[in-house]
Amino acid sequence: MALTGLILFNIANSIAVLVLLSLGLGVIYGMMRVINLAHGEFLMLGAYTTVVSANAGLNLWVAMLVAAPLAVGLFGLAVERLFIRFLYGRIIDTMLATWGLSLAVVGLITTIFGTTVRGVSAPFGGFAIGGYQTSVYSWFVIAVAAAMAAGVWLVLRFTKFGLIVRATMQNPDMAAALGVSPQWIYMMTFALGSALAGLAGGVLAPVSGVSPVMGGAFIARAFITVLGGGPAIVTGTGLASGLFGSISEVATFFTTPVFGQVALLLAALVMIRILPQGITGSGLTGRLLRRSL
Amino acid sequence: MRPFRPSRRGLLQSAATLAGGALAAPLVARHALAADAIKVGSLLDLSGPIGSSGQAMHATIRLAVDELNAGGGLLGRQVELVNYDTQSTIQLYSQYAQQLALKDKVAVVHGGITSASREAIRPVFDRYATLYFYNVLYEGGVCDRDCFCTGTTPAQTVNKLVPYALETWGKKAYIIAADYNYGQITAKWMGKYVRDGGGTVQATEFFPLDVTEFAATISKIQQAGPSVVLSALVGSNHTAFYRQWAAAGMKDKIPIASTTFGLVNEIATIAPSESNGVVTSYGYYEELSTPASTAFTKAVRAKFGDGLPYISELACATYEGFKLWAEGVKKAGSLDRMKVTEALETGIAVDGPSGKVTIDHATHHVVRNAYLARAAERKWDVFQSYPDQAPADTAAVCDLIKEPKLSKQFVIDVKT
Known part of the structure; x- marks a missing residue:
């Protein structure tokens, strides 16, 4: 019984981590069809902002929840103005540009901070489910992931900004004719996606090995989740995280970590074969979730 | 007698030869000058995921070269280190290994960090007859007369x-x-x-x-x-x-x-609440308080500052590996690969920061001290030492005295 509870808790944690890793990417890709290959480095920058500002004496919560999204959001804003805005609609070019950006960011961070940095440890400590110890911090990770997904959904669904954003994504020319500046919306959306990546990096920093190349370990999972989710950003990313998170966690627990990774990739392969446009884009689920966000 | 009528082609040819000779002359001269310094190759990852290991190793080999040069060099000549940053990329290891062997024509190469990188470059140095030192703790089993492994193996730690x-x-x-x-x-x-x-x-x-x-x-x-x-x-x-x-x-x-925690910089990067109490065994710790060790760490820190990552067995064995090679050259009185190898095989020893390090002829590994230590407040508390540990794992499968022509890595058949 306690073991079942523990496994369920681990699954929830694993899903939450996937949501954190992929939501920022989902916002940028889903809204603008820009494939941000530097997404892993955006996460890394979030982690570094948290670690460096916390070590400099900033309160850990402020460092994680405020400093990290703010810094990476501003960084994303600059990136959009300097590179991305010239490349909208040119998928291959944006991939190349963001890949170059990821190399540059890794190099820059290595130059400034070296290859290792003193990390921060997770607050709270552990708690027991039956006879099993697990981490209280995981509750926090789950809470942040849920809040992030709910926040993005609420903004898109109920605010004027969300309405304009959705309109721009559907038909930028018509939106422009109605007096909206698509340039402005793209910029804000890119900054929002970057900020979400920064927040995710910050929240995961205390339970990760923080190094300039940490982004590489996250990027594949984030992409698989976003592509598996399909066009509806929040619902798609959430459902894909749920599916992939559960499968890899259960496979890891009952077999080995190697097979856990294999199972995730297999699940993604099968799913893309059956639902080429992702969960919310094709098949029965696509029709059911056609109007979802 | 026909009058001398140079053809156009002939004229162009001789002109080209002359120009080529004029261009080549300074090259030859420069080569003659450069031959005065003994070139020593180093292949280490200074960037990428393995960069933090490589930086400390690069620092200690530079220290070893500088100390040697300050003491008059080797065979009356100065030693020049040729280092390439392999950027944690195996492909660059193969490429730079060829460059060191064929273009730079170095006397010896020290380097390689992961076992994968070692197995990428070891055949290159075998092929081009270049002496090779691998100064990293690893899984054991390399049996190759052209290669010396100076780190610890499982039997030792x-x-x-x-x-x-x-x-x-x-x-x-x-x-x-x-x-x-x-x-x-x-x-x-x-x-x-x-x-x-x-x-x-x-x-x-x-x-x-x-x-x-x-x-x-x-x-x-x-x-x-x-x-x-x-x-x-x-x-x-x-x-x-x-x-x-x-x-x-x-x-x-x-x-x-x-067997791996703290080798890079973990002890400094993660909090004491996460690392305290972890026990490890290596051939060297920066905290080792023998006079040789303290002098070594002081020299490294004085030269490269406190920003340098932890000075682990990797960095120490690199320093000792270079010293072993230098002793071999001194004993052989030559840079010739075979002569140096034979000199090293006589059981050359140096007193390094970790203690006495002796080449074992049969395995081309080393007999060296091993230590046990416990993590305590971002430091290693060394609480046990084991002097003169032999590479018994590799010795069980490898005997280069009997079979000097071997060049392979045995996957030691551990009974499971």
């Missing part, structure tokens, strides 16, 4: 760590290791020593290097309830295991012994 863990904490072990040749082979050695000590291995799990989530593993370990966790996890992604382990409140419940 794992064989100290595992018995200590079994005696101190109990007989049930849970092994977690990185999923590539080092982790796979080291896990086998761990299993062997656990059984030799009368213990049982509850499970052995391997982790690809990009795994960052360890919640499921932490649950499985608790389900098994071992008396000790033996870890051969590698790389900064795997550091997450120790943090998630501590976050789950497991650190004071089940102790961890590791």
